[in-house]
Amino acid sequence: MSWQSPSGDFAFGFLPILSEENRFLLAIYYAKIPERTIVWYANGENPAERDSKVELTNSGHLVLRDPKGDEFWRSQSQNDAQVSHAAMLDTGNFVITSKSSNIWESFKYPTDTILPTQELDVNGRLVSALTETSYKKGKYQLRFNQGSLGLNQIEMFTRKNYNQYFFLGNGSLNRLIFEKSGYLQLQGSNGSLAKLAPENAVPQPELYYYRAKLNFDGVLTFESYPRNGGTWSAWWFRPRDICSRFVVEFTDKLGNGPCGYNSICEPIKGRPNCTCPPGFSFLDDKNPYIGCKQDYVSSEDCNPDGSTNEIDRFEFKSMQFADFPLTDYGILQPANELECKQSCLLDCTCVVAILQDPTLSKDGNGTCWKKKLPLTSGWFNRDAVDRTALFKTLAFSDL
Incomplete structure (x- = not known):
C-alpha cells in the first residue's frame, strides 16, 4: 500500500x-x-x-x-x-x-538523490548508499566546502570526512539548483548561475524523468528515464575518471578509493570497475568495491634482515598497465626484469614490483618499484606502455 x-x-x-x-x-x-x-x-x-x-x-x-x-x-x-x-x-x-x-x-x-525543483544549500548534503542493494550510509558525500561543491569519502567507522577527491567551483558557490526545466545549476554568492548538466542538450521534462544521484561508488550522475518506458541513461557524470582521482594524493588524506585496498580500479563508462590482481581475491564476492585479500598468508619465516629462504614457494605473474603509485617502499635503478624479480622474491615484504622496461625508458635504464601490503590506489594506467606489474604469487605446487 x-x-x-x-x-x-x-x-x-x-x-x-x-x-x-x-x-x-x-x-x-x-x-x-x-x-x-x-x-x-x-x-x-x-x-x-x-x-x-x-x-x-x-x-x-x-x-x-x-x-x-x-x-x-x-x-x-x-x-x-x-x-x-x-x-x-x-x-x-x-x-x-x-x-x-x-x-x-x-x-x-535528501538522501542520495535530488530532483527537479529541489535545491541543496550550504548546509545540505547527499550521502551515498552502501551498495546497490543496501541503503545503509555509504562512504561518499556531496557537500559544499569553502565555497566549492565537493565530493569526499567518509571514514566508515568514525564517519569523519577525508579530503575532497573532486570539486566544482571557484570558492563562491552556495547552492545547487535543479530547475523545473531539467537543468542542474550552481549558484554563486552574487546570484550568478552556472549550468552543470545536461551538456550540449536541452532537457525535455515532458518526455523524461530526471534525477541527479550520488551513487554508491562515488560518482555523481545526471540521468534521464523516458516517460514512455526504457532505462535510466547517464547524460553527465563527475568525476569523469574516479580511479585516477585517488592517485594524486596519499590515501590517508583521500580514503581508500572506490575499490578499497589491494585492488585495481578502471573506469568503464564513467563508473569504477574493480578487479583483484593475481594472488588476491575479493573480501566479499558479492561486493567487489570493498577490496581484496591475499590468497595466501605471508610466511613468517623471515630472516632478521627481512629476507626469506622460501624462494621456491613463489613465482611471478605479470599484468601490463597495473600500478599502485603511492605505495613504494623500495626503488631499484637501474634494473632489468631479472633483477627486479630477484629483489622482490628475496624480500619478505614485497608482494608486487612495478618494472619500467629499460628498452622503453628515455635513458635506457629500467626502474623497479617494490610495493608492500596494503596496496593502495591501484589502477590501470593505459598510458604507461613501459610499465608492467610483477605479482609475487604462490607457485602451482604450493597451492
Whole structure:
C-alpha cells in the first residue's frame, strides 16, 4: 500500500529490500517505473520488519514503529507545530504542513538523490548508499566546502570526512539548483548561475524523468528515464575518471578509493570497475568495491634482515598497465626484469614490483618499484606502455 502523488508519478510507502529477507524501507519512489526507482528513504540504517507502521504525529513527525509498537525511527523537524495535512507532491517532495507553513519536507532532508525543483544549500548534503542493494550510509558525500561543491569519502567507522577527491567551483558557490526545466545549476554568492548538466542538450521534462544521484561508488550522475518506458541513461557524470582521482594524493588524506585496498580500479563508462590482481581475491564476492585479500598468508619465516629462504614457494605473474603509485617502499635503478624479480622474491615484504622496461625508458635504464601490503590506489594506467606489474604469487605446487 502506498500514497501516490496526484499524477501517479511518485509514491510514498514501504518497499522490500532485496538484499534482506522480510525487511522494508520507507521510501519515495517513481511509481510508474517498473523498478520503482527510489529517490528518498528514511530507515536505511534500520530496515523495518514486516507489519511495521509509519505514523504522522500531531507535532509533524514521521515515526516508524515495529510490530510491537516500539519506535525505531523519527524524522527531524524544521519546527514543531500543529499538523494541518500531509501530501505527496508531483515533484517527488513529501510535505507535512501546518496552517501557515511546511513543518517538514523530504526535499530538505535528501538522501542520495535530488530532483527537479529541489535545491541543496550550504548546509545540505547527499550521502551515498552502501551498495546497490543496501541503503545503509555509504562512504561518499556531496557537500559544499569553502565555497566549492565537493565530493569526499567518509571514514566508515568514525564517519569523519577525508579530503575532497573532486570539486566544482571557484570558492563562491552556495547552492545547487535543479530547475523545473531539467537543468542542474550552481549558484554563486552574487546570484550568478552556472549550468552543470545536461551538456550540449536541452532537457525535455515532458518526455523524461530526471534525477541527479550520488551513487554508491562515488560518482555523481545526471540521468534521464523516458516517460514512455526504457532505462535510466547517464547524460553527465563527475568525476569523469574516479580511479585516477585517488592517485594524486596519499590515501590517508583521500580514503581508500572506490575499490578499497589491494585492488585495481578502471573506469568503464564513467563508473569504477574493480578487479583483484593475481594472488588476491575479493573480501566479499558479492561486493567487489570493498577490496581484496591475499590468497595466501605471508610466511613468517623471515630472516632478521627481512629476507626469506622460501624462494621456491613463489613465482611471478605479470599484468601490463597495473600500478599502485603511492605505495613504494623500495626503488631499484637501474634494473632489468631479472633483477627486479630477484629483489622482490628475496624480500619478505614485497608482494608486487612495478618494472619500467629499460628498452622503453628515455635513458635506457629500467626502474623497479617494490610495493608492500596494503596496496593502495591501484589502477590501470593505459598510458604507461613501459610499465608492467610483477605479482609475487604462490607457485602451482604450493597451492
